Amino acid sequence: MNTVEEWVSEPARIAGPGEDISVDELRLAARNHGLPLEALRYDVTPAGLHYLLTHYDIPALDPDTWRVTVSGAVERPLSLRLDDLRARPRVTHRVTLECAGNGRARLSPRPVSQPWLDEAVGTAEWTGAPLAGLLAEAGVATSAVDVAFTGADHGFERGVEQTYRRGLPLIEALRDDVLLVYEMNGQPLPPQHGAPVRLIVPGWYGMAHVKWLVDVAVLESEFDGFQNATAYRLKQAADDPGEPVTRILPKALIQPPGVPDFQSRVRVVDRGVVELTGRAWSGWAPVESVEVSTDDGASWRPAELGPQPAPYAWRSWRYEWTAAQSGRYELRARARDAAGHGQPVNQAWNRQGMANNHAQRVTVVVR
Amino acid sequence: MNTVEEWVSEPARIAGPGEDISVDELRLAARNHGLPLEALRYDVTPAGLHYLLTHYDIPALDPDTWRVTVSGAVERPLSLRLDDLRARPRVTHRVTLECAGNGRARLSPRPVSQPWLDEAVGTAEWTGAPLAGLLAEAGVATSAVDVAFTGADHGFERGVEQTYRRGLPLIEALRDDVLLVYEMNGQPLPPQHGAPVRLIVPGWYGMAHVKWLVDVAVLESEFDGFQNATAYRLKQAADDPGEPVTRILPKALIQPPGVPDFQSRVRVVDRGVVELTGRAWSGWAPVESVEVSTDDGASWRPAELGPQPAPYAWRSWRYEWTAAQSGRYELRARARDAAGHGQPVNQAWNRQGMANNHAQRVTVVVR
Incomplete structure (x- = not known):
């Protein structure tokens, strides 16, 4: 006899050779959404255009009765209302968030999950109270190792019923730019986006920024819950324990030039000088260079970088392309950060489709 | 030799037997987005959760230099700034919008375009100036037939380069609830959603609510542009001229009960009394009844209707389901309006996948 888990929730799966997108994947693509790439024009992404990935359902929390607790290995457990957070020092950071699964649908064979292409990114101004102050007030045990953040969203995933919960190493949780944000x-x-309060961990992939936050638990051992131990891992085989997904690898995106075709999204530009612009970011270190290719990666030229507006916010770039000949072109862009991380032209495969950062390809027809 | 149009833009296509979703369709699904169905809980949909379909790119219009013109067969052509519109009588209507292609991806064989399942809907409070007053001020010629609305969005579609433009019969354009909205x-x-100004035509499918509006042209003959004559038609064959898509057919949606599985979106509820709720709407007449089936359409029971908040806004409904036995259930809901339009249990096919309103199916496991 089947269990409830088997009825509702299948194990992780890799698409077969030549298998197109399934209705299961489409259902996720229709409810979650990416940044329409023309919205790369905005320094700060309007809220409705920021990428969005919801594991279960968006919960309905009442901000008047909502509380967040600080629990676990602390001297003085806390229970805070929204007004308590608002009364604390107010900090705003501009941060670029990217989904760890961005680019998954370009892998071959394709891990079956939310099928992102290039668009699971956005940059916002996040305002809230630093977590470090709360942890100091609660008094973290000297034996503490990890901090686990629990959201209010609940559901099933690969046969495991769970409330969304993610662990973060204590040293990251104590950074002064980690915030409990309410704006x-x-x-x-x-x-x-997590009302009334979510976590922001600048530089990390989206899974760390727990939405609908209700508990912050200080742990004396490493957090081994599903989202850390199973879901967000870089691995090659089902039985490979893999490595945790952490900070965002560098990436550049091109704001597609010219005008699009509705269906194919191929771009049309007029012959002549075309200003290419875009954004680049890294969660490891400031972006140091962006290069552009107009011949599908055969040759690369440096782009001009705009200022780095904040340590973990995307940086604008521009490149003047002289499109002298009519024809079809494959534009690519790649970023490199000050820590020495770059972008591959072709993506290495991993079983869950995590932390993909191969150079984007934009098809353009010059007329 | 290929033309630019052939390079960038293919003719309309029907998916082959068993053909899953292509990368072309996924690209659209990733940039456009539907209402996550749990957001049916809101009387008024928060802006970022409202469905969104953009034919080309979202244009970047400067509200300070933006103008809308009233042109064509009028005695006194107008050119209005945003402040001019704001100075006019200010009207707010709550209106449910649905994409004409909603449900397309459930057709078999599947028309290849934006692959909506059930979620291309939303309800907002739209505030602006009535169009009728502007037309009266401009002085519509007695010979006028249609009004054509032009947006600022430009691109290719099935080989035709175009700026988005839709015609509306004059009698509809003169209705007192048709608005040029700025909020x-x-x-x-x-x-x-069309900043700085879009059109709202309560009761009509989404294609009529032209975004990024820049011109309102009064015409002395029927508008025969692409979006009226080719794209938004109900037809069976490629050479069938078909019928225009106009008002929204009735539809009920169920807010999925219980908790979801991440991948399959199958729902899990506990055995016992389950309150099912949802929304129902029609662009033809007020919703008069909603019925619910918990056995995939074999039998139907009436739901209790909430108030009709506005002529063209969705109406809430509830149904108390006693889920006495564990097992797997297919929930359905169907609405009927005062004009006698209902919803089929199985969808009749049409070549462009327009105006589909078969009864939604929600899979639930009772434990």
């Missing part, structure tokens, strides 16, 4: 772009957090 | 849910229109 996005100067407005109260929208429901889909 | 959504009490905030300035976000870029993706």
